[in-house]
Amino acid sequence: NSKVIQTPRYLVKGQGQKAKMRCIPEKGHPVVFWYQQNKNNEFKFLINFQNQEVLQQIDMTEKRFSAECPSNSPCSLEIQSSEAGDSALYLCASSPQGSNERLFFGHGTKLSVL
Amino acid sequence: QQKVQQSPESLIVPEGAMTSLNCTFSDSASQYFAWYRQHSGKAPKALMSIFSNGEKEEGRFTIHLNKASLHFSLHIRDSQPSDSALYLCAVLTSGGNYKPTFGKGTSLVVHP
Numbered sequence: 001n002s003k004v005i006q007t008p009r010y011l012v013k014g015q016g017q018k019a020k021m022r023c024i025p026e027k028g029h030p031v032v033f034w035y036q037q038n039k040n041n042e043f044k045f046l047i048n049f050q051n052q053e054v055l056q057q058i059d060m061t062e063k064r065f066s067a068e069c070p071s072n073s074p075c076s077l078e079i080q081s082s083e084a085g086d087s088a089l090y091l092c093a094s095s096p097q098g099s100n101e102r103l104f105f106g107h108g109t110k111l112s113v114l
Numbered sequence: 115q116q117k118v119q120q121s122p123e124s125l126i127v128p129e130g131a132m133t134s135l136n137c138t139f140s141d142s143a144s145q146y147f148a149w150y151r152q153h154s155g156k157a158p159k160a161l162m163s164i165f166s167n168g169e170k171e172e173g174r175f176t177i178h179l180n181k182a183s184l185h186f187s188l189h190i191r192d193s194q195p196s197d198s199a200l201y202l203c204a205v206l207t208s209g210g211n212y213k214p215t216f217g218k219g220t221s222l223v224v225h226p
Contacts, residue, residue: 002156002157004157033213035216040218041200041202041218041219041221042218043202043215043216043218045213045214045215048212048213055212056212056213091157091158093158101146101148101163101206101214102148102160102163103150103158103160103204103214104160105150105157105158105159106157107155107156107157108157
């Protein structure tokens with residue numbers, strides 16, 4: 001069973017609504033990633049953090065998403081105004097210090113934008 | 115920008131067969147190569163990884179890397195129905211640009 005906990009498992013929103021999902025990384029993992037997996041199984045990198053600091057993010061994330069990884073609270077990813085094309089599986093992954101290559105994934109949040 | 119491609123897109127094999135999955139990448143500076151497996155409705159899970167040219171075997175799984183050919187592969191010996199899943203390859207490029215790039219996956223079905 002995955003030790004990276006993502007909530008909710010399913011999220012249904014109307015176009016223009018905010019959509020927020022959360023992730024609790026595996027204990028002791030300071031690096032957190034968000035990926036979007038579409039219906040064709042394509043993985044799109046969205047953003048990553050080391051502790052509370054953003055390491056990298058793509059333009060889409062910077063313009064349309066709000067993301068944070070506060071200390072002692074779940075990480076979160078929020079779409080400010082959902083679009084039909086945002087319908088996808090949002091996967092959170094964490095990675096341990098000194099072993100940054102291997103990612104440990106959560107089950108994902110499946111977002112449907114109607 | 116790193117491009118990672120997998121082949122075939124899908125594969126059906128009988129139980130007990132040898133299965134071979136392929137992954138090509140575009141950036142010759144890539145330094146880390148991994149395979150993940152994602153069962154339907156489940157989290158992707160790392161299977162194996164390799165850093166240098168050659169082969170690495172773990173149980174029924176073997177990973178082979180040829181950096182000069184920009185190619186690595188996963189071989190599954192004695193394939194089992196429980197191996198049916200989506201197989202994703204991932205490549206990491208050096209230089210501080212740490213965000214693994216994933217392929218689109220190969221959907222494997224092993225029938226009894």
